[in-house]
Amino acid sequence: MSVILILLIASISVAGLFLAAFLWGVRSGQFEDDYSPASRILFDDKPSSKTKTQSQ
Amino acid sequence: MQVEKFYYDNKIVKAFGLATILFGIVGMLAGLWVAIQIYYPESSLNLAATTFGRLRPLHTNAIIFAFVGNASFAGIYYSLQRLCKARMFSDKLSWIHFWGWQLIIAAAAITLLMGKTTGKEYAELEWPIDIAITLVWVIFGINMFGTIIKRRERHLYVAIWFYIATWVTVAMLHIVNSIEIPVSALKSYSWYAGVQDALVQWWYGHNAVAFFLTTPVLGLMYYFLPKAANRPVYSYRLSIIHFWALIFIYIWAGPHHLLYTALPDWAQSLGVVFSVMLIAPSWGGMLNGLFTLRGAWDKVREDPVLKFMVVAITCYGMSTFEGPMLSLKNVNAISHFSDWTIAHVHIGGLGWNGFLAFAILYYMIPKMWGTNLYSKKLATNHFWLGTIGIILYAVPLYWAGFEQSLMWKQFTPEGQIKYDFLQTVTNIKPMYIARSVGGSLYLIGALMMVYNIYKTIVSGKFIANEAAEAAPLVKEAHPKKEYWHRVIERKPVTMLVLSLILVAIGGLVQMIPTFLVKSNVPTIASVKPYTPLELQGRDIYVREGCYTCHSQMIRPFRDEVARYGEYSKAGEFVYDHPFQWGSKRTGPDLAREGHDKNKRPDSWHYTHMYDPRLTSPGSLMPRYIWLLDNKIDTASTPAKIRAMKTLGVPYPDGYDKIANRDLMHQADSIASNLKKDKIETASNVEVIALIAYLQRLGRDIQGEAKKPIAENK
Numbered sequence: 198m199s200v201i202l203i204l205l206i207a208s209i210s211v212a213g214l215f216l217a218a219f220l221w222g223v224r225s226g227q228f229e230d231d232y233s234p235a236s237r238i239l240f241d242d243k244p245s246s247k248t249k250t251q252s253q
Numbered sequence: 254m255q256v257e258k259f260y261y262d263n264k265i266v267k268a269f270g271l272a273t274i275l276f277g278i279v280g281m282l283a284g285l286w287v288a289i290q291i292y293y294p295e296s297s298l299n300l301a302a303t304t305f306g307r308l309r310p311l312h313t314n315a316i317i318f319a320f321v322g323n324a325s326f327a328g329i330y331y332s333l334q335r336l337c338k339a340r341m342f343s344d345k346l347s348w349i350h351f352w353g354w355q356l357i358i359a360a361a362a363i364t365l366l367m368g369k370t371t372g373k374e375y376a377e378l379e380w381p382i383d384i385a386i387t388l389v390w391v392i393f394g395i396n397m398f399g400t401i402i403k404r405r406e407r408h409l410y411v412a413i414w415f416y417i418a419t420w421v422t423v424a425m426l427h428i429v430n431s432i433e434i435p436v437s438a439l440k441s442y443s444w445y446a447g448v449q450d451a452l453v454q455w456w457y458g459h460n461a462v463a464f465f466l467t468t469p470v471l472g473l474m475y476y477f478l479p480k481a482a483n484r485p486v487y488s489y490r491l492s493i494i495h496f497w498a499l500i501f502i503y504i505w506a507g508p509h510h511l512l513y514t515a516l517p518d519w520a521q522s523l524g525v526v527f528s529v530m531l532i533a534p535s536w537g538g539m540l541n542g543l544f545t546l547r548g549a550w551d552k553v554r555e556d557p558v559l560k561f562m563v564v565a566i567t568c569y570g571m572s573t574f575e576g577p578m579l580s581l582k583n584v585n586a587i588s589h590f591s592d593w594t595i596a597h598v599h600i601g602g603l604g605w606n607g608f609l610a611f612a613i614l615y616y617m618i619p620k621m622w623g624t625n626l627y628s629k630k631l632a633t634n635h636f637w638l639g640t641i642g643i644i645l646y647a648v649p650l651y652w653a654g655f656e657q658s659l660m661w662k663q664f665t666p667e668g669q670i671k672y673d674f675l676q677t678v679t680n681i682k683p684m685y686i687a688r689s690v691g692g693s694l695y696l697i698g699a700l701m702m703v704y705n706i707y708k709t710i711v712s713g714k715f716i717a718n719e720a721a722e723a724a725p726l727v728k729e730a731h732p733k734k735e736y737w738h739r740v741i742e743r744k745p746v747t748m749l750v751l752s753l754i755l756v757a758i759g760g761l762v763q764m765i766p767t768f769l770v771k772s773n774v775p776t777i778a779s780v781k782p783y784t785p786l787e788l789q790g791r792d793i794y795v796r797e798g799c800y801t802c803h804s805q806m807i808r809p810f811r812d813e814v815a816r817y818g819e820y821s822k823a824g825e826f827v828y829d830h831p832f833q834w835g836s837k838r839t840g841p842d843l844a845r846e847g848h849d850k851n852k853r854p855d856s857w858h859y860t861h862m863y864d865p866r867l868t869s870p871g872s873l874m875p876r877y878i879w880l881l882d883n884k885i886d887t888a889s890t891p892a893k894i895r896a897m898k899t900l901g902v903p904y905p906d907g908y909d910k911i912a913n914r915d916l917m918h919q920a921d922s923i924a925s926n927l928k929k930d931k932i933e934t935a936s937n938v939e940v941i942a943l944i945a946y947l948q949r950l951g952r953d954i955q956g957e958a959k960k961p962i963a964e965n966k
Contacts, residue, residue, distance in 0.1 A: 198448060198449065198452070198516075198517055198520070198823075199449070200445055200449035200450075200452055200453055201452060201520065203429065203453070204429070204452065204453065204456050207425050207429050208425075208456075208504045208505075210425075211421060211422060211425050211504075212501060212504070214421060215418070215421070215497075215500060215501070218417070219497060222409070227408060227409055228493060230408070231489050231490040231493060232489060232490075234408050234410055234411075234489055235479065235485035235486040235489040236485040237408075238335075238336065238410060238476065238479060238480070238485075239479060239480065239483060239484075239485065241335065243720075244258065244720045244721060244722040245722065
């Protein structure tokens with residue numbers, strides 16, 4: 198059962214990474230607006246200028 | 254602010270999408286074939302490569318890695334670019350990722366059918382392929398993180414968080430569970446043994462479900478459902494909250510695969526508790542998805558894409574409620590090793606993964622070809638056929654699982670086991686037949702999709718590079734002189750990498766001594782290493798995939814002890830690289846097959862391998878005729894003994910040089926036993942090795958029956 202040490206180390210390291218990522222997210226304002234991102238993804242306007250779509 | 258013009262890469266999405274469809278069909282065909290073999294074993298064509306034991310891993314690997322894997326990549330490459338408002342970081346890496354992954358799949362198909370397997374579920378691929386997977390995964394990661402870094406949309410939409418979590422955790426799981434010592438080009442032994450191996454395996458196995466079959470697919474749901482319904486996600490805040498809760502809780506659920514086994518009780522309880530807690534974040538996702546359709550249910554009536562998504566999300570909710578229920582020990586006591594588990598898996602697999610994959614294909618392909626889906630009616634018929642298929646798959650297996658489990662536990666009024674194992678098998682054959690009908694319907698639906706997609710593609714014009722415009726991110730202004738930590742905080746990738754290095758150093762410092770100290774392995778004094786012949790036999794057992802139908806773990810229940818013998822103790826498995834506890838009892842448990850109370854003559858096993866129905870009428874087991882002719886690979890014995898020694902198995906020094914002498918000696922004595930029962934055979938054929946292994950199972954603690962087992966932990 199001593200292998201649980203490896204699993205704990207791996208899991209807690211990755212959890213630590215995720216914690217760091219979470220804190221980065223909070224500090225850089227990723228979660229300041231938890232309302233408009235949901236709608237923003239629905240806007241996929243075609244380019245305004247007449248750019249020819251490339252097909253190969 | 255100058256708007257930048259760029260193009261989304263659709264070619265890579267097309268490639269992954271087509272691969273998804275191809276391997277979906279292949280994986281489903283493999284599944285149908287094994288489903289038929291389970292009631293009609295002759296359909297294996299009596300070939301080694303196509304027995305259930307070899308074909309089942311092909312099915313699971315094809316579906317998980319080739320079907321869902323490619324579907325996730327297709328969906329991620331499509332959605333990530335559009336969410337980041339940036340083309341993939343590197344086209345070259347995109348294509349290396351694509352071709353690397355398909356080559357891995359091809360290698361998997363070939364090696365699995367050849368019997369080159371590690372014997373660990375969903376991690377069967379041998380060490381060279383494991384290395385390839387690591388390399389391709391790193392390339393995928395560079396491409397994905399590179400795209401995120403060059404994004405033009407500062408906010409990371411929730412789907413991107415799910416993709417990041419997927420990448421990081423799968424990397425960790427794959428590396429830790431694949432630590433193995435190579436013995437030859439395509440054979441390795443797990444570094445872990447017995448209970449340790451079981452824990453690592455199911456820490457991996459459950460998290461493969463969590464981070465390969467759930468998180469990327471949730472990410473896809475969060476993009477494709479709003480887009481298809483043209484509605485914003487019901488609660489963006491909820492999506493953030495349940496994401497973080499999900500990824501922290503999921504990791505600890507693994508032990509629920511090992512309830513009532515020789516895994517220590519406290520580890521089992523940990524798994525139970527976290528598994529039950531998991532209902533909350535999982536249902537957060539389901540509810541968020543379904544509520545997104547508030548006010549848009551009329552669209553579901555019209556759009557096959559939304560129909561698939563609704564059933565997919567519902568099946569996700571059902572599985573993530575059923576899973577925690579199955580993690581309760583009293584429920585698990587009935588369900589473990591039975592077909593109930595299979596039903597549960599397929600609600601998730603067919604319903605959540607399959608249907609969501611179909612949904613995103615039906616969504617993306619018309620868009621990328623600048624046209625409409627060829628036939629909405631055909632897609633709707635696919636939907637209904639698939640849904641009925643799922644129901645006809647799961648319900649018979651629920652019935653079968655309950656019946657077989659309750660029959661296993663049935664005693665006569667006199668206190669004897671009422672049904673022998675074969676009776677429980679024969680009884681559920683009709684349910685197995687019904688299940689394969691359900692699976693066939695699902696497959697036919699998928700074939701309808703192939704036709705529909707083909708007609709859509711030929712009617713449209715592929716847009717290889719889709720034009721887009723967006724403003725680049727504005728760099729935030731910073732004061733000239735800054736505390737050094739503040740600088741790092743602004744550079745998220747640097748911060749992550751530095752944290753990772755720090756943590757890794759701490760981890761290594763602790764891990765290396767743990768594994769160099771042998772006394773950490775708990776032992777029972779009477780448990781001895783396998784003899785060379787038994788070791789070769791064990792490797793044959795692993796190669797043929799016997800563990801896919803036979804368990805080796807007697808649980809501490811009255812009926813199991815009555816049927817199989819003393820329940821299994823952790824110390825009995827210390828030399829088992831890999832462990833072979835199994836997950837299913839299509840056939841009986843073998844943990845004490847060699848125990849004097851259960852022991853059958855060597856000739857019984859010989860006949861049983863030649864044709865199981867000669868010893869056990871009604872048996873579903875395939876014939877293993879080639880074992881009677883194939884020669885044991887004695888040339889590999891020294892390398893195997895040396896590898897085991899490195900892993901801590903106490904063979905005497907220099908034993909590898911003389912191991913074959915003992916092997917032939919033991920083989921000769923088995924051959925002369927067989928001769929006494931009128932069976933003429935050479936000593937050096939594989940069936941002899943397998944017989945030696947089977948006759949060894951469960952013997953070691955025979956002498957300890959009256960004494961308490963002394964284990965030094």
